[in-house]
Amino acid sequence: MGATISTCWGALPSTAELFPPSPTVYTSVLCCFQYFPLMTVIQWILSWHPAGKTSSQSIFNIPGRIAWSAMEIVGPINLIYSMVTPSPYAPSFTDLPKSNILIVALYCIHYFNRAIISPFFSAPSMSPIHAAIMSFAMVFNWFNSACLAGWLRGYNVPTIPNFHTASSGSASPRSAVVDLLPTVGVILFAIGMAGNIYSETALFRLRREEAEKRAAKKTDDGPPAGAEAQGSRNKFHKVYVIPPSRGVFRYILYPHYVFEWLEWVGFALAGTALAPFSALPASVSTSSVGIAPPLRLAPWLMPAAWAAGKLAIPLPLPAVVFVVNAVTNMLPHARWGRKWYVEKFGEKAVAGRGAVVPGCAWM
Numbered sequence: 001m002g003a004t005i006s007t008c009w010g011a012l013p014s015t016a017e018l019f020p021p022s023p024t025v026y027t028s029v030l031c032c033f034q035y036f037p038l039m040t041v042i043q044w045i046l047s048w049h050p051a052g053k054t055s056s057q058s059i060f061n062i063p064g065r066i067a068w069s070a071m072e073i074v075g076p077i078n079l080i081y082s083m084v085t086p087s088p089y090a091p092s093f094t095d096l097p098k099s100n101i102l103i104v105a106l107y108c109i110h111y112f113n114r115a116i117i118s119p120f121f122s123a124p125s126m127s128p129i130h131a132a133i134m135s136f137a138m139v140f141n142w143f144n145s146a147c148l149a150g151w152l153r154g155y156n157v158p159t160i161p162n163f164h165t166a167s168s169g170s171a172s173p174r175s176a177v178v179d180l181l182p183t184v185g186v187i188l189f190a191i192g193m194a195g196n197i198y199s200e201t202a203l204f205r206l207r208r209e210e211a212e213k214r215a216a217k218k219t220d221d222g223p224p225a226g227a228e229a230q231g232s233r234n235k236f237h238k239v240y241v242i243p244p245s246r247g248v249f250r251y252i253l254y255p256h257y258v259f260e261w262l263e264w265v266g267f268a269l270a271g272t273a274l275a276p277f278s279a280l281p282a283s284v285s286t287s288s289v290g291i292a293p294p295l296r297l298a299p300w301l302m303p304a305a306w307a308a309g310k311l312a313i314p315l316p317l318p319a320v321v322f323v324v325n326a327v328t329n330m331l332p333h334a335r336w337g338r339k340w341y342v343e344k345f346g347e348k349a350v351a352g353r354g355a356v357v358p359g360c361a362w363m
Contacts, residue, residue: 018146023089023292026150027044027157033143034298036325043332050130052312053240053340058237064126065119071120071129071137072115075145076108082149092305099150099182099273106267107148107190113197122201124236125209144325147318150292152274157292159317161302163309178311185269192263199248199256211239241257251358253341254334258356261330264323269270271316300324331356335363 043049050056055064062070083104084093093101119126150157181200215235242247252258297305301320308315334355342350354360 003004019078020085020153021146021150022085022087023150023155023157026147027292027295028157029143030147030150030321031295033325034301034321036140036143036321037298037300037328040328040332043329044335047336047339049133049333050128051337052127052129053085053337055127055129058128058130059126060131060226062131064129065123066149067129067131067134068119068126069115070110071134071141072119074138075141076111076115078142079104079107079149079152082146083152087153089155097274098152099270100154102186103152103267103274104146106186106270107145110193110263113193118200122204124204124211125234125239127238130271140325140329144318144322147321151271151316151318155292156304157317158294159305159315160294160296161236163302163306164312164315178313181313182270182273185266185272188266189263189270190266192259192261192266195248195259196256196263199259202247203243206241206243207236207239210241211236214239229279240344242341242349245351245353249353251353252356253338253350253353254356257330257334261323261327264319264326268316268319268323271319272313274314274316293305331363 020024047054050058050061051064051067055061083096086092243253245251248255295317301317301324304320305315305317338350338353338355338361352361354361355363357363
């Protein structure tokens with residue numbers, strides 16, 4: 001038994017190979033992360049999600065703002081560290097094309113809002129988050145940022161199957177529409193982020209207004225008893241409302257989720273601008289650019305690979321994996337969230353809205 005454990009431990013990559021990931025580790029990490037959607041099957045079956053509206057009492061709870069910030073900040077920290085740390089497998093950060101640096105900036109802007117602005121400045125309160133939820137989210141964000149770092153540093157990973165052919169190579173003519181994809185991507189990213197922030201801010205405002213109404217009512221009826229009377233609890237704590245069916249909430253209950261998905265679709269489209277490292281300046285040596293082992297694509301990624309081959313554009317594989325994983329991770333939360341709204345406020349208040357699909361009671 002001890003020999004088996006020792007062998008397995010010895011097979012693990014060293015810290016130097018993980019931070020930042022070497023080409024071989026990059027393929028392994030990307031291979032594992034692309035199958036994350038299979039894990040989300042559990043989320044469809046179990047409603048257990050001790051965070052936010054559905055948090056519960058537990059000795060393993062961590063204060064909401066701290067837990068949220070910790071699990072969201074892992075991604076940008078790991079990405080920045082992996083990008084600026086010298087590596088024998090990739091050019092230095094300053095030698096990277098501007099398109100690569102732009103993608104890094106987009107990612108960090110999103111997570112600066114998620115890790116700093118949202119929990120500490122926008123949200124009126126955040127319910128405790130179970131340590132398990134925080135840990136899973138931190139692992140997710142590490143995997144995601146490690147995959148993005150290898151891609152953005154120029155690791156070349158052949159895919160199986162490979163839909164790029166000689167006729168669809170970089171020398172073949174490309175349409176003006178294809179050349180506009182990165183610009184469209186940046187625009188979609190900006191629209192998605194603005195919509196996400198607007199939707200969440202609207203929810204926070206509604207919570208504040210409801211908490212103020214309750215506080216005023218308690219004042220009129222007499223001083224509250226217990227812990228609240230002593231001022232030991234944030235008056236916004238566990239105050240949740242169902243958004244009225246107007247504006248971005250007219251047809252769905254979770255527009256902030258949809259806008260975030262739009263963000264990452266735009267992020268992936270912007271990633272089609274990443275230049276091959278043969279396009280780097282002649283002064284930059286490309287002999288050290290890492291060639292990663294081949295990766296056999298998960299079945300659900302093949303349409304994106306086929307489309308990239310058809311359009312003769314680089315496949316932004318880690319960004320596509322991120323889109324798929326974000327949607328499959330958040331979709332069951334939205335579904336259970338709609339059920340929570342129905343149980344808490346009734347079908348009449350839900351007004352026939354779907355979670356993320358208009359008019360769909362199941363989704």
